[in-house]
Each structure stands twice: as C-alpha cells, then as structure tokens.
Amino acid sequence: MNAKIIVNIKNAKEIKEYQNIGIQNFLVPLADFCVGYDELTVEDIKTIKNDFYLLINRILPYEDLEKLKSIFASLNNNYLKGVFFEDLGVLELIDELNLKWEKIYFPNHFGTNYASINAFFKRGIDSMLVANELTKEEIEDILDNVNKDVILHVYGYNQIMYSRRNLISNFNNEFDINLPLENTITEKVTKKILKIKENQYGTVIFDENIYNNLELLKLANHVKFYYINTSFLTVKQIMQALMNKRQADNNSFLNKKTIYKIGDKNE
Amino acid sequence: MSKVELLAPAGDLEKLQFAFLYGADAVYIGGKDFSLRANATNFTIEQIQTAVKYAHDLKKKVYVTVNIVFHNEDLKGLKEYLQALEKAQVDAIIVSDLVVIDLIAKEKINLEVHLSTQASTLNAKSANFYKKEGVTRLVLAREASREDIIHIKKQTNMDLEVFIHGAMCTSFSGKCVLSNCFTNRDSNRGGCAQICRWIFAIAGSDKPFSITPKDLNMVTYIKDMMDIGVNSFKIEGRMRSIYYVSTVLNVYRSIIDKIESKTITDAYIKYYQDILNRCANRESTPQFYDNLPTNKEQYFLGRQEESNQDFIGLVKAYDEKKKIATIEQRNYFKIGDVLEAFGPNKEPFEIKINKIYNENMEEIDVARHPRMIVQIPCEKQLAENDMLRLKIFDISSYL
Numbered sequence: 001m002n003a004k005i006i007v008n009i010k011n012a013k014e015i016k017e018y019q020n021i022g023i024q025n026f027l028v029p030l031a032d033f034c035v036g037y038d039e040l041t042v043e044d045i046k047t048i049k050n051d052f053y054l055l056i057n058r059i060l061p062y063e064d065l066e067k068l069k070s071i072f073a074s075l076n077n078n079y080l081k082g083v084f085f086e087d088l089g090v091l092e093l094i095d096e097l098n099l100k101w102e103k104i105y106f107p108n109h110f111g112t113n114y115a116s117i118n119a120f121f122k123r124g125i126d127s128m129l130v131a132n133e134l135t136k137e138e139i140e141d142i143l144d145n146v147n148k149d150v151i152l153h154v155y156g157y158n159q160i161m162y163s164r165r166n167l168i169s170n171f172n173n174e175f176d177i178n179l180p181l182e183n184t185i186t187e188k189v190t191k192k193i194l195k196i197k198e199n200q201y202g203t204v205i206f207d208e209n210i211y212n213n214l215e216l217l218k219l220a221n222h223v224k225f226y227y228i229n230t231s232f233l234t235v236k237q238i239m240q241a242l243m244n245k246r247q248a249d250n251n252s253f254l255n256k257k258t259i260y261k262i263g264d265k266n267e
Numbered sequence: 268m269s270k271v272e273l274l275a276p277a278g279d280l281e282k283l284q285f286a287f288l289y290g291a292d293a294v295y296i297g298g299k300d301f302s303l304r305a306n307a308t309n310f311t312i313e314q315i316q317t318a319v320k321y322a323h324d325l326k327k328k329v330y331v332t333v334n335i336v337f338h339n340e341d342l343k344g345l346k347e348y349l350q351a352l353e354k355a356q357v358d359a360i361i362v363s364d365l366v367v368i369d370l371i372a373k374e375k376i377n378l379e380v381h382l383s384t385q386a387s388t389l390n391a392k393s394a395n396f397y398k399k400e401g402v403t404r405l406v407l408a409r410e411a412s413r414e415d416i417i418h419i420k421k422q423t424n425m426d427l428e429v430f431i432h433g434a435m436c437t438s439f440s441g442k443c444v445l446s447n448c449f450t451n452r453d454s455n456r457g458g459c460a461q462i463c464r465w466i467f468a469i470a471g472s473d474k475p476f477s478i479t480p481k482d483l484n485m486v487t488y489i490k491d492m493m494d495i496g497v498n499s500f501k502i503e504g505r506m507r508s509i510y511y512v513s514t515v516l517n518v519y520r521s522i523i524d525k526i527e528s529k530t531i532t533d534a535y536i537k538y539y540q541d542i543l544n545r546c547a548n549r550e551s552t553p554q555f556y557d558n559l560p561t562n563k564e565q566y567f568l569g570r571q572e573e574s575n576q577d578f579i580g581l582v583k584a585y586d587e588k589k590k591i592a593t594i595e596q597r598n599y600f601k602i603g604d605v606l607e608a609f610g611p612n613k614e615p616f617e618i619k620i621n622k623i624y625n626e627n628m629e630e631i632d633v634a635r636h637p638r639m640i641v642q643i644p645c646e647k648q649l650a651e652n653d654m655l656r657l658k659i660f661d662i663s664s665y666l
Binding site for chain 2: 061089093114115116163165170171180188194196207258259
C-alpha cells in the first residue's frame with residue numbers, strides 16, 4: 001500500500017481497520033468544527049494512540065476560534081502531528097499559540113496554481129491541498145513547480161458546495177416534514193444525483209459520482225499525502241478501490257478541462 | 268461628501284456613468300480577463316483608463332476586480348495586466364488569490380489591494396493574515412453577521428466593505444463548483460451557471476427541493492451598519508441593467524443622505540423596500556446580518572417572481588420653456604398612464620400622460636416601439652438621464 005495515503009476516519013476504531021489494509025495516515029474531523037464529515041468529539045480523539053492529523057474545515061466566526069484555543073490545549077500531545085484547515089484564522093491561531101504542529105491548508109477549490117501554493121508556503125504553510133477541478137496536466141505542472149510537498153485528492157466523494165445555510169432543515173420547516181439531514185437530491189432536468197449532508201453549521205453537497213483519481217498515485221514528486229475522502233464509504237470499499245476491484249464512477253476533471261469563458265468552448 | 272462609500276457595479280462604460288450619476292461614490296468593474304463575471308461585457312485596458320479619468324474628474328473611484336482563482340495557464344500576462352492597471356491609476360484592485368498579492372509585492376507594483384468576498388473572511392484572525400500582506404480593505408463574506416463585523420472592525424481597524432443588496436450565492440463565495448460539475452463552466456473563473464437556481468427533488472418528498480436564496484436587502488440596517496463602522500456599502504450586479512442599478516443606487520443614496528441629515532423615517536424605509544423589491548422582481552431580505560437564514564430567506568416551489576415592464580423611458584432632454592421632455596421609450600405606455608419620474612438628487616414625482624408626440628411632433632396615443640423617441644409635456648423640471656417608471660407606490664401614502 002502506498003505509504004502516503006491518508007484517510008479521514010469516522011470513529012477511532014477505524015484506525016485499526018485501515019492499518020490492517022496498510023494505511024498509516026489518519027485525518028480526524030473535529031466535532032463542531034467540520035461540515036460534511038462524520039466527526040469525532042474531543043473525548044473520542046483523546047483515546048487515539050496513533051499519530052493523526054486534525055481536520056477543521058468550517059469557515060469560522062470569531063467565537064469558534066476562541067473555543068478552539070482550549071481544544072488545542074487539551075489535544076496538544078505527541079500523537080497530533082498537524083492540523084488541516086479551511087479558514088486561515090486557524091493558521092493565525094496556531095502561530096499565536098506557538099504550537100509546533102504541521103500547518104496544512106486544506107481549502108476546497110483554491111489550490112489551483114503553483115504560484116499561489118508557493119505563496120502560501122512562503123507564509124508558513126507546510127502543505128496544501130491541490131484542488132481537484134484540474135486536469136492531470138495542470139496537476140503535473142503544479143507538482144513540477146511547487147517548493148514543498150502538496151496533497152492530492154485521489155478518491156472518494158467530492159465536496160462540491162459548502163453553504164452556511166441549513167438547507168435540509170429549512171426545507172423540513174417549510175413543509176413541516178422531517179427528512180434526514182443526510183440525503184440525496186436529483187436535479188430535475190439532467191437527473192444528476194447529488195449527496196447532501198447538513199449539520200448545525202451548514203450544508204455540504206457532494207457529487208454522487210465517486211471521483212476516482214487513483215492514477216495520480218503514480219505521481220510521486222512533491223506529494224505529501226494522497227487523500228481519500230472516505231465519507232459514505234466503508235473500509236472494505238476503500239480497500240476494493242485501491243486494489244482496482246471497484247468499478248467506481250469517475251467524474252474527475254483529469255481529462256476534462258473546465259471552460260473559463262463561454263466563448264472558449266468553441267476555441 | 269458622505270462618510271460611508273456607496274459602491275456600485277458597472278458592467279460597461281454606460282453603466283458606470285449611470286452609477287456615478289445616481290449616487291455611487293465608487294464603482295467596481297472587471298477587465299476582459301482575470302475577473303469573475305467572465306461573460307459580462309467588461310472593460311478593455313483603454314476603457315479602464317477612460318473610466319478612471321471619468322471617475323477622477325468627478326472625484327470618485329474605480330476598483331477593478333482581479334478576482335478569479337487562477338489556474339497555471341492564467342498566470343501568463345498577469346504581471347503586465349497589473350502594471351497596466353497601475354498605469355491607469357485605478358484606485359484599487361479586488362483580489363481573492365494570494366498569487367496576485369504576491370506578484371504586486373515582488374514586482375513593486377503600486378496598487379491598493381482589497382480582498383474579495385471570494386476569500387470568505389468571517390473572523391479577525393483570517394483578516395489579519397491579509398492585513399500583514401498589505402491588504403487595506405476586506406470585502407467580507409456575505410455570511411458575516413453583525414457581531415462578526417463588529418469584531419473584525421475592532422480587532423483589525425481595516426476598511427470593511429459589505430454587500431448590502433443583490434443576488435446571493437447559496438454557498439460561501441468560492442466554495443462551490445456545482446457549475447463545473449453540471450456544465451463544465453468554471454465558477455471560480457467567472458463561468459458560474461447558477462446551478463443553485465435550478466430545481467431538485469429530494470429523496471423522501473414529492474415537493475420540489477430548492478436551495479435558492481432570496482436576494483440580499485439591507486435597507487433596514489443601513490444606519491446600524493454605519494454606526495458599527497462599515498466603510499463601504501456594496502451593491503451586487505455587474506450584469507444588471509441601467510434601470511436596476513440606477514433604481515437601487517437612487518434608493519440607497521437617498522437612505523444614506525437622509526440618515527446623515529437625520530430625516531430618515533420608518534415610512535421612507537417601507538417605501539424604499541417596496542421600490543427595491545419591485546425593481547428586482549425578486550424578494551429580498553437581510554439574510555445573515557441579523558439571523559441565520561431560515562426557510563423564510565429561501566425560495567420554495569419555484570421562484571415567485573414575475574417580470575414587469577416598469578421601466579418606461581429614459582429622459583434624453585428637457586425643454587424648460589416649453590416644459591416638454593424628450594423620452595427614449597423602454598416599455599409600452601399610453602395616454603392616461605400614471606408614471607413616476609426619478610433621478611439624481613430629486614424626490615420622485617408623478618407624471619400623468621395626457622399627450623404623447625412622436626419625433627415629428629404629431630400626437631400619438633401610445634408609445635409602443637422600444638427605444639422610439641417621443642415627447643411628453645411635464646410641468647416639473649426633468650434632466651437628461653432621469654428615468655420614468657410606472658407609478659406603483661405613492662410616497663404620500665406612506666408618510
């Protein structure tokens with residue numbers, strides 16, 4: 001198994017299960033500081049006796065950054081290697097508290113060129129997620145030109161929208177019903193299906209088609225981690241995917257360049 | 268001069284001129300490249316130079332959006348473009364990607380930098396990250412609450428620009444690639460196909476599932492936002508019409524001026540709300556400022572909006588002696604219609620259409636052709652670029 005694969009876990013027990021299939025790097029979504037993930041509470045996290053990284057992927061108002069201070073203090077042990085974050089306020093907080101963790105910028109859709117990534121590296125970021133709306137050629141170009149190692153999303157459902165709104169709860173309230181906060185929606189014309197997941201901090205939409213970018217595992221230069229988003233998937237499904245035994249839908253952009261302007265379509 | 272800036276969108280030179288005329292202190296515009304709203308008309312460098320000269324002659328400002336999220340291929344030509352903007356003496360650029368800030372520092376390009384709402388700034392610590400980079404103004408995330416704004420102002424003392432009116436993204440700005448997935452159009456490079464306005468079905472219900480937000484409207488909170496230190500009030504809509512932009516500006520200019528002259532009343536606020544809602548054909552609410560949006564801030568069962576033909580005409584000239592206005596028709600009107608004139612620095616007033624003349628000064632009953640030139644008698648003075656709309660709301664009934 002590739003030693004640089006990292007997976008998000010849904011509970012502490014999964015670590016052992018992933019270790020059994022050779023995965024050694026773990027990302028732990030922190031309860032109340034994530035959207036779109038199954039999260040672990042601080043107490044759950046304290047039971048982990050393996051090296052791990054913490055995930056904080058919400059955009060945070062100031063009062064939540066204040067709460068993070070005490071949480072960081074309680075989790076400051078030898079197992080916590082670093083923090084993946086979406087909000088640059090977390091970077092500032094880690095620096096302010098002089099915590100010696102790896103600082104990993106994990107923005108959705110923003111790591112799209114090598115110059116920006118290098119600019120973040122100059123400002124104390126240790127690693128950064130490369131966006132996955134990029135072609136393989138664009139990703140290779142990034143890997144050839146970055147100054148530190150980056151993170152590539154290689155498999156799993158892809159988060160394609162993050163809203164602060166409670167979209168399912170609002171629907172439930174409007175029609176006085178009680179649909180589950182993890183659901184699927186289907187666009188009326190295209191019939192495209194999306195997964196939707198809400199917690200009190202917002203709503204995330206995922207593409208129903210699994211992004212299978214496992215061919216990126218062949219790109220080794222300047223890669224810190226190959227990230228697998230395990231949300232909605234079992235350990236067994238991940239293992240099957242890695243053994244190329246799972247016929248996953250592939251809706252990646254590796255061979256599908258996005259259009260900048262409508263006119264570009266005809267060029 | 269007002270202490271707070273009223274900032275308007277301008278999709279082209281004509282809209283820019285109307286924006287300034289109707290009370291904007293500054294406009295934001297996009298170049299042909301590197302700007303979200305990639306499919307708007309946008310400005311060439313030469314047009315940007317013209318726009319800046321025009322604005323500066325009026326002692327007003329022009330900000331240029333350089334706010335796409337860059338791909339490798341987009342980096343080509345960026346330095347030269349930024350140098351051209353410096354030469355054009357634009358008042359600031361609005362950016363979301365750190366690469367632009369980095370390049371400006373590296374190449375010692377003299378441009379003031381404002382951070383785009385695409386950066387989703389919601390707290391003072393992330394604001395400080397950019398303050399250290401020389402960013403002077405934050406365009407806050409549309410999700411910022413009153414408390415967030417107060418806190419950021421207090422902790423950073425940076426200039427704060429806040430959206431007060433217009434369309435909302437369902438997502439945090441920049442945190443959505445629905446458009447990429449559905450249409451292959453890159454939302455973070457200006458190609459957003461507004462998938463969040465489409466209708467979905469959700470498992471477990473036969474009701475249409477909508478994620479569409481109503482528009483933003485901060486009329487009721489303008490005074491409060493001035494009190495907590497917001498520096499710039501931003502109106503969304505670089506692709507909107509001159510009628511929309513002029514109407515919205517006219518309303519917010521009036522509100523700000525009335526607040527500063529201490530003549531604002533609840534009656535005016537209610538009247539302005541009605542004007543704005545009618546103009547956009549969409550419902551609008553304060554969204555995140557006072558509360559987390561509920562079902563009341565979203566559209567369900569499709570969008571309850573109807574287009575209207577309220578914009579009747581644009582005043583091209585006014586003959587003070589004859590008391591005749593020359594009008595470029597924009598929508599059908601006829602003898603007997605009751606219209607309302609509005610314009611910069613004037614309270615709206617009623618015009619009853621008793622006569623219409625065509626270009627040959629022949630009486631006609633109806634102006635039915637788009638952009639036809641007609642003349643109408645009008646006792647009160649009008650000015651070029653005033654506008655006529657159907658009279659729907661009567662201010663006297665509010666007071």
